[in-house]
Amino acid sequence: MRRSSSIASSFLSRSISTSHGSSAISTHRLLQAALFSSTSHNHRRWFSSLLDSFSGRSTRAVSLGVVGAFASIAAAVSMSQEVYAEERLRQDLIPKEVVLYQYEACPFCNKVKAFLDYYDIPYKVVEVNPLSKKEIKWSDYKKVPILVVDGEQLVDSSAIIDQLSHRVLPDKNVSSVSEDDEETKWRRWVDNHLVHMLSPNIYRNTSEALESFDYITSNGNFGFAEKISVKYAGAAAMYFVSKKLKKKYNITDERAALYEAAETWVDALAGRDFLGGSKPNLADLAVFGVLRPIRYLRSGKDMVEHTRIGEWYTRMESAVGDSSRIRS
Numbered sequence: 001m002r003r004s005s006s007i008a009s010s011f012l013s014r015s016i017s018t019s020h021g022s023s024a025i026s027t028h029r030l031l032q033a034a035l036f037s038s039t040s041h042n043h044r045r046w047f048s049s050l051l052d053s054f055s056g057r058s059t060r061a062v063s064l065g066v067v068g069a070f071a072s073i074a075a076a077v078s079m080s081q082e083v084y085a086e087e088r089l090r091q092d093l094i095p096k097e098v099v100l101y102q103y104e105a106c107p108f109c110n111k112v113k114a115f116l117d118y119y120d121i122p123y124k125v126v127e128v129n130p131l132s133k134k135e136i137k138w139s140d141y142k143k144v145p146i147l148v149v150d151g152e153q154l155v156d157s158s159a160i161i162d163q164l165s166h167r168v169l170p171d172k173n174v175s176s177v178s179e180d181d182e183e184t185k186w187r188r189w190v191d192n193h194l195v196h197m198l199s200p201n202i203y204r205n206t207s208e209a210l211e212s213f214d215y216i217t218s219n220g221n222f223g224f225a226e227k228i229s230v231k232y233a234g235a236a237a238m239y240f241v242s243k244k245l246k247k248k249y250n251i252t253d254e255r256a257a258l259y260e261a262a263e264t265w266v267d268a269l270a271g272r273d274f275l276g277g278s279k280p281n282l283a284d285l286a287v288f289g290v291l292r293p294i295r296y297l298r299s300g301k302d303m304v305e306h307t308r309i310g311e312w313y314t315r316m317e318s319a320v321g322d323s324s325r326i327r328s
Helices: 002-018 025-036 041-052 059-084 107-118 157-168 182-192 194-202 206-219 224-248 254-269 282-291 298-306 310-320
Strands: 098-102 124-127 146-149 152-155
Touching: 098 107, 107 157, 107 194, 107 282, 107 310, 146 157, 152 157, 157 182, 157 282, 182 194, 182 254, 182 282, 194 206, 194 224, 194 254, 194 282, 194 298, 206 224, 206 298, 254 298, 254 310, 282 310, 298 310
Parallel strands: 098 124
Antiparallel strands: 098 146, 146 152
16 A cells, blocks of 8 residues: 555656646645545645645646546556455455464464465454463463464464465365475475574674564563563573574574575565565465564664565565454
């Protein structure tokens, strides 16, 4: 939607500027009302100042400009939505109740959320306290994510997505996909390689570890005292854990390893907008999901600045769109 608004604004500006006049007060107000009903506050101020600059000229001229502008807007928005819109499911295939037990910053939980958001499946979130895990005492499975779909418990992010795909995408038979299939290959790469690049990067030094835990405690299920203790104790602990992970996965330079993984993914796209072609597939959603928690941390900003992944990530943000999470 943000992309559509930007394109529309650009077309409108050029279209009105080509007309040799502007409207009388009544036309000016009519156009303002039409534009204001569908734009943000910032765009409204832009339109208002633009319209004011054309006051006092020919109504006929501006009317022609307006007609052309709206035609351009319609075309621009249509093209944008055609390429980047979420995929809509048949109403009878959408589960009646979906509840995700998660940690907000967990990459595997965010994989599941990327799938739910992209297919616009409404879901509730239960934030699990990572210390007590009291929210999942009822389950024999003591990890997250846990997804409860119409009363059925699903566990393990990739398995959850496979089972959800069976339910909501009947034309996509996941179990029949070859192990050598491109989508399957890159989904495995996410689980076996990409996720291991994250902890060494977000806990690379004490300042980045504190930044990460500030995000975790701000979004997690913690009391006030827990927030303070978890932020500092957790950051210190994970700083040392990240050093062990570097050794375990033979990472000598964590940033270089993250950049290499990002470039490997862009190479896999082979010039396509998405690995799935004109629209994301499950591998696109998996990569996007695990990267989403770090995107606006220092490590994620560095990744976008120093690799070619930024354009793909922006396309994914547009394609996945707003969260379908149900806020209580």
